[in-house]
Amino acid sequence: MKRILLFVHYNPVDELADHVLYTLEKLKPYFIKVVFISNSLLNKKQKEKLNVHTDIIIERENKGYDFGAWKDGISNIGWGNLFDYDSMILMNDTCFGPLYDMKDSFDKMEKT
Numbered sequence: 713m714k715r716i717l718l719f720v721h722y723n724p725v726d727e728l729a730d731h732v733l734y735t736l737e738k739l740k741p742y743f744i745k746v747v748f749i750s751n752s753l754l755n756k757k758q759k760e761k762l763n764v765h766t767d768i769i770i771e772r773e774n775k776g777y778d779f780g781a782w783k784d785g786i787s788n789i790g791w792g793n794l795f796d797y798d799s800m801i802l803m804n805d806t807c808f809g810p811l812y813d814m815k816d817s818f819d820k821m822e823k824t
Contacts, residue, residue: 713822716797717743718785719766720778720804722751728758732805736765739810742818744797747789749781778804 717739721732740746748766751774762769772784782802786794794800799821 713798713818714796715743715818716745716747716789716794716800718747718749718782718800718802720749720751720781720785720802722774722777722805724752726752726754728754728761729805731808733761733765735805735807735809736762739814740765742814743801745789747785749785751777751781778802 719736721728723729736746736748745768746766747768747770748762749770749772751772754762754769754771759769768785768788770781770785770788772781776783
């Protein structure tokens with residue numbers, strides 16, 4: 713199954729929390745492409761950490777909040793290119809975890 717994850721990040725003081733990296737690390741194996749969209753400024757060190765778990769990093773003004781960021785992420789990959797994927801998950805950094813292995817959950821989604 714070809715899945716894409718669009719993950720939105722925001723931090724008012726331009727920090728990248730450890731839980732964000734943990735989430736991306738644990739979810740990356742289930743996605744053919746991970747797009748990280750930050751509504752904050754990222755420094756070089758933060759981008760280096762993200763590069764391990766993401767395929768595309770987009771920095772943008774916090775305009776339109778999460779929905780504006782997801783729209784910009786889709787625009788970046790191309791609206792027509794969405795048909796290249798079987799599923800897309802929209803997520804933001806207020807999600808914490810995963811707290812358990814996600815394999816069973818993704819297997820169930822694949823069967824439905």
